[in-house]
Amino acid sequence: xxxxxxxxxxxxxxxxxxxxxxxxxxxxxxxxxxxxxxxxxxxxxxxxxxxxxxxxxxxxxxxxxxxxxxxxxxxxxxxxxxxxxxxxxxxxxxxxxxxxxxxxxxxxxxxxxxxxxxxxxxxxxxxxxxxxxxxxxxxxxxxxxxxxxxxxxxxxxxxxxxxxxxxxxxxxxxxxxxxxxxxxxxxxxxxxxxxxxxxxxxxxxxxxxxxxx
Amino acid sequence: xxxxxxxxxxxxxxxxxxxxxxxxxxxxxxxxxxxxxxxxxxxxxxxxxxxxxxxxxxxxxxxxxxxxxxxxxxxxxxxxxxxxxxxxxxxxxxxxxxxxxxxxxxxxxxxxxxxxxxxxxxxxxxxxxxxxxxxxxxxxxxxxxxxxxxxxxxxxxxxxxxxxxxxxxxxxxxxxxxxxxxxxxxxxxxxxxxxxxxxxxxxxxxxxxxxxx
Amino acid sequence: xxxxxxxxxxxxxxxxxxxxxxxxxxxxxxxxxxxxxxxxxxxxxxxxxxxxxxxxxxxxxxxxxxxxxxxxxxxxxxxxxxxxxxxxxxxxxxxxxxxxxxxxxxxxxxxxxxxxxxxxxxxxxxxxxxxxxxxxxxxxxxxxxxxxxxxxxxxxxxxxxxxxxxxxxxxxxxxxxxxxxxxxxxxxxxxxxxxxxxxxxxxxxxxxxxxxx
Amino acid sequence: xxxxxxxxxxxxxxxxxxxxxxxxxxxxxxxxxxxxxxxxxxxxxxxxxxxxxxxxxxxxxxxxxxxxxxxxxxxxxxxxxxxxxxxxxxxxxxxxxxxxxxxxxxxxxxxxxxxxxxxxxxxxxxxxxxxxxxxxxxxxxxxxxxxxxxxxxxxxxxxxxxxxxxxxxxxxxxxxxxxxxxxxxxxxxxxxxxxxxxxxxxxxxxxxxxxxx
DNA sequence: CGATAAGCGAGACGGTACGTCCAGTCTTCCA
DNA sequence: TGGAAGACTGGACGTACCGTCTCGCTTATCG
Numbered sequence: 001x002x003x004x005x006x007x008x009x010x011x012x013x014x015x016x017x018x019x020x021x022x023x024x025x026x027x028x029x030x031x032x033x034x035x036x037x038x039x040x041x042x043x044x045x046x047x048x049x050x051x052x053x054x055x056x057x058x059x060x061x062x063x064x065x066x067x068x069x070x071x072x073x074x075x076x077x078x079x080x081x082x083x084x085x086x087x088x089x090x091x092x093x094x095x096x097x098x099x100x101x102x103x104x105x106x107x108x109x110x111x112x113x114x115x116x117x118x119x120x121x122x123x124x125x126x127x128x129x130x131x132x133x134x135x136x137x138x139x140x141x142x143x144x145x146x147x148x149x150x151x152x153x154x155x156x157x158x159x160x161x162x163x164x165x166x167x168x169x170x171x172x173x174x175x176x177x178x179x180x181x182x183x184x185x186x187x188x189x190x191x192x193x194x195x196x197x198x199x200x201x202x203x204x205x206x207x208x209x210x211x212x213x
Numbered sequence: 214x215x216x217x218x219x220x221x222x223x224x225x226x227x228x229x230x231x232x233x234x235x236x237x238x239x240x241x242x243x244x245x246x247x248x249x250x251x252x253x254x255x256x257x258x259x260x261x262x263x264x265x266x267x268x269x270x271x272x273x274x275x276x277x278x279x280x281x282x283x284x285x286x287x288x289x290x291x292x293x294x295x296x297x298x299x300x301x302x303x304x305x306x307x308x309x310x311x312x313x314x315x316x317x318x319x320x321x322x323x324x325x326x327x328x329x330x331x332x333x334x335x336x337x338x339x340x341x342x343x344x345x346x347x348x349x350x351x352x353x354x355x356x357x358x359x360x361x362x363x364x365x366x367x368x369x370x371x372x373x374x375x376x377x378x379x380x381x382x383x384x385x386x387x388x389x390x391x392x393x394x395x396x397x398x399x400x401x402x403x404x405x406x407x408x409x410x411x412x413x414x415x416x417x418x419x420x421x422x423x424x425x426x
Numbered sequence: 427x428x429x430x431x432x433x434x435x436x437x438x439x440x441x442x443x444x445x446x447x448x449x450x451x452x453x454x455x456x457x458x459x460x461x462x463x464x465x466x467x468x469x470x471x472x473x474x475x476x477x478x479x480x481x482x483x484x485x486x487x488x489x490x491x492x493x494x495x496x497x498x499x500x501x502x503x504x505x506x507x508x509x510x511x512x513x514x515x516x517x518x519x520x521x522x523x524x525x526x527x528x529x530x531x532x533x534x535x536x537x538x539x540x541x542x543x544x545x546x547x548x549x550x551x552x553x554x555x556x557x558x559x560x561x562x563x564x565x566x567x568x569x570x571x572x573x574x575x576x577x578x579x580x581x582x583x584x585x586x587x588x589x590x591x592x593x594x595x596x597x598x599x600x601x602x603x604x605x606x607x608x609x610x611x612x613x614x615x616x617x618x619x620x621x622x623x624x625x626x627x628x629x630x631x632x633x634x635x636x637x638x639x
Numbered sequence: 640x641x642x643x644x645x646x647x648x649x650x651x652x653x654x655x656x657x658x659x660x661x662x663x664x665x666x667x668x669x670x671x672x673x674x675x676x677x678x679x680x681x682x683x684x685x686x687x688x689x690x691x692x693x694x695x696x697x698x699x700x701x702x703x704x705x706x707x708x709x710x711x712x713x714x715x716x717x718x719x720x721x722x723x724x725x726x727x728x729x730x731x732x733x734x735x736x737x738x739x740x741x742x743x744x745x746x747x748x749x750x751x752x753x754x755x756x757x758x759x760x761x762x763x764x765x766x767x768x769x770x771x772x773x774x775x776x777x778x779x780x781x782x783x784x785x786x787x788x789x790x791x792x793x794x795x796x797x798x799x800x801x802x803x804x805x806x807x808x809x810x811x812x813x814x815x816x817x818x819x820x821x822x823x824x825x826x827x828x829x830x831x832x833x834x835x836x837x838x839x840x841x842x843x844x845x846x847x848x849x850x851x852x
Numbered sequence: 853c854g855a856t857a858a859g860c861g862a863g864a865c866g867g868t869a870c871g872t873c874c875a876g877t878c879t880t881c882c883a
Numbered sequence: 884t885g886g887a888a889g890a891c892t893g894g895a896c897g898t899a900c901c902g903t904c905t906c907g908c909t910t911a912t913c914g
Contacts (some may be wrong), residue, residue: 009858115338121393125328173386180334222889435863467702541764549820551754597813606760649885
């Protein structure tokens with residue numbers, strides 16, 4: 001009845017997981033995705049390759065695990081000012097992405113690239129399970145901001161024909177599009193422009209305006 | 214005056230380029246990105262590996278070349294109905310992306326993934342020159358639809374505070390975001406919702422509607 | 427006390443060595459030194475190239491290993507008749523060398539050449555370790571015949587100012603010189619002449635002669 | 640009628656031969672046999688590869704040509720003292736060989752090796768024509784010292800059962816044997832021991848001769 | 853307490869591709 | 884016809900990883 005089956009044999013070294021992921025993260029930050037090899041990670045973690053493969057079936061899985069752990073919670077605040085809240089949230093995201101760029105290749109290509117994200121996407125493409133995991137990861141992550149938009153619409157700050165999820169896709173997507181595809185920078189100015197454009201004419205610029213109307 | 218430098222030595226076999234890219238495309242469609250090997254391509258093209266490497270320094274470069282060639286022109290029509298035009302354009306893009314999914318891994322992962330696009334992004338991250346090339350490729354490709362938005366704004370169909378490029382990023386980005394990150398489908402319904410949300414309240418739904426009201 | 431180190435990790439497949447060297451020998455005899463490729467050998471031995479390279483760091487090392495294994499023991503008999511014993515020993519050596527000629531290139535150049543021996547010498551020149559190994563190999567091989575000469579001198583059959591090692595160098599060297607440099611044949615007649623010249627006036631031709639005088 | 644056919648078209652650049660061989664020699668001395676590539680030589684000689692191949696059909700042929708040119712004449716003096724004359728001659732040869740060791744690999748292996756000689760031998764084994772050429776080269780080179788021995792025998796300084804050619808093979812062979820096979824050094828001391836052993840008991844040491852006469 | 857089971861470190865193994873190197877040949881234009 | 888330049892075929896090289904395997908050893912629970 002209990003979900004806890006009695007395990008026989010030597011129990012897994014629980015610390016190993018941590019050491020492996022730590023080492024993997026370090027290698028990732030140091031060497032970038034290429035030059036990231038399982039052998040290196042295992043050696044650096046002081047762990048046998050078998051131990052590593054017992055936990056994650058594939059190099060790709062390890063990477064995704066690292067990134068998932070690295071995913072810091074992005075705080076969502078609901079001040080009632082949708083515009084400001086979105087700018088704040090997206091700014092955090094952009095900062096996170098720009099931080100990841102560093103992981104790509106230390107010096108050379110760090111600027112024009114987002115190696116890790118791309119590799120994650122590629123991994124998601126290669127392995128259905130990773131795809132599902134990544135999908136859920138982002139679904140969870142996006143729940144809060146999407147509900148933020150939901151509430152704004154219910155509040156009447158957005159027209160009814162606005163689809164909250166689609167709106168969020170637009171905002172987040174624009175960032176990723178620039179990161180992965182066009183390589184254009186995603187600085188604070190761009191984030192403001194982006195939100196401004198997305199909410200143009202459908203959301204009050206300032207709470208002041210509301211009182212005016 | 215002539216930009217033509219005096220060529221010395223045996224000229225390159227210009228047909229080879231074509232044969233190589235054709236072979237590469239075939240391998241890509243057949244086997245997907247993994248299982249895409251330079252040796253195979255060279256053999257299939259009836260070309261020595263050195264010949265291939267004389268033209269493209271890296272497997273990644275070959276792939277990008279293939280995809281660049283594969284990039285069919287997406288037609289942009291300006292009927293004056295921005296909403297309809299954008300829906301049309303994005304539908305084509307979505308179709309193209311869905312077509313690429315097939316290239317990922319034939320059977321296994323074709324559905325949940327956009328391997329090729331992700332790999333291109335990864336390649337762009339790995340090699341600065343590829344990053345630049347991809348960036349330019351998309352910049353060129355996006356010129357027309359962006360200017361479409363520009364004209365709509367000049368026509369007064371869009372508020373002045375709309376940034377055409379940002380608006381385009383939102384639309385295209387949403388598609389790529391779903392393709393690469395969340396894995397959500399990008400069907401015709403989604404495209405309509407997307408454009409509807411993006412233009413909500415800032416663009417007339419149809420010229421007809423205006424006369425009706 | 428025990429020379430046996432603790433072995434860790436998966437032990438080497440000891441049979442692999444044999445299979446590799448067998449395959450290598452076969453390729454060598456079949457195709458000669460050129461057209462001897464590591465890939466072929468590995469494939470023929472049913473072994474991954476990495477396995478092969480784990481044991482021998484270089485194509486040259488593999489070849490030397492093959493030849494070393496191929497080195498059949500040349501028997502040395504000490505009948506008390508130095509002249510006859512040397513003729514016998516050198517005849518065996520000459521036969522062995524002539525056998526190796528075959529390994530050079532089957533048809534074309536087999537006759538005029540001792541490809542393999544030359545390649546070994548070249549390999550010894552390229553890699554210091556191979557040089558050392560070959561040196562030791564021959565040192566070991568030559569111990570017996572040299573001590574044969576030693577004993578003859580102690581017996582009084584040779585003057586004291588004869589250096590056994592130098593004498594051996596002369597005899598063996600003459601064979602290799604003809605094989606490698608001048609290309610002159612080394613048949614039984616030559617061997618007799620050679621020993622005759624080397625021992626001329628310093629060693630009794632036949633035990634009969636001694637009784638005569 | 641005349642053996643001189645009228646040549647048509649552009650005459651060969653006669654200086655090219657020299658420049659090529661000079662460059663080849665330099666590369667050989669600088670880089671050793673490995674790292675000696677036709678492309679390098681051609682580039683260094685300021686000559687097209689075609690030009691080079693019009694003169695020598697093979698890399699091996701070029702090398703042999705270089706060495707043949709490098710072969711300085713070794714003077715043979717006949718003072719009537721065979722022992723001294725042979726020591727002198729062999730000393731020169733040994734010096735030449737030791738000089739060649741340098742050509743092998745600058746620093747690393749120069750000491751323990753005679754790359755060039757071995758490569759020549761290998762080349763002779765690979766190409767029958769090179770074999771013949773090398774054979775003749777050495778035959779010519781060895782004529783004088785062999786006739787030196789001949790004269791000594793006619794003079795009565797050597798027994799009749801000494802084969803001059805075989806005796807020479809012994810002496811020269813010993814040097815090459817050490818150079819190529821055992822790797823033992825061939826210094827002046829060895830040369831004296833060698834000649835002493837070869838002539839032991841069959842040739843007067845010289846002071847003896849004086850008293851006899 | 854010994855048997856059984858699993859985890860672990862170490863490292864060999866099969867397999868696959870990579871990108872490089874070089875020999876020799878071929879093609880073009882120029883002298 | 885020769886030469887310079889350089890592209891081309893063909894073949895091998897040695898390397899790098901991945902993911903699996905095989906040892907001997909350690910650590911747990913079960914009977």
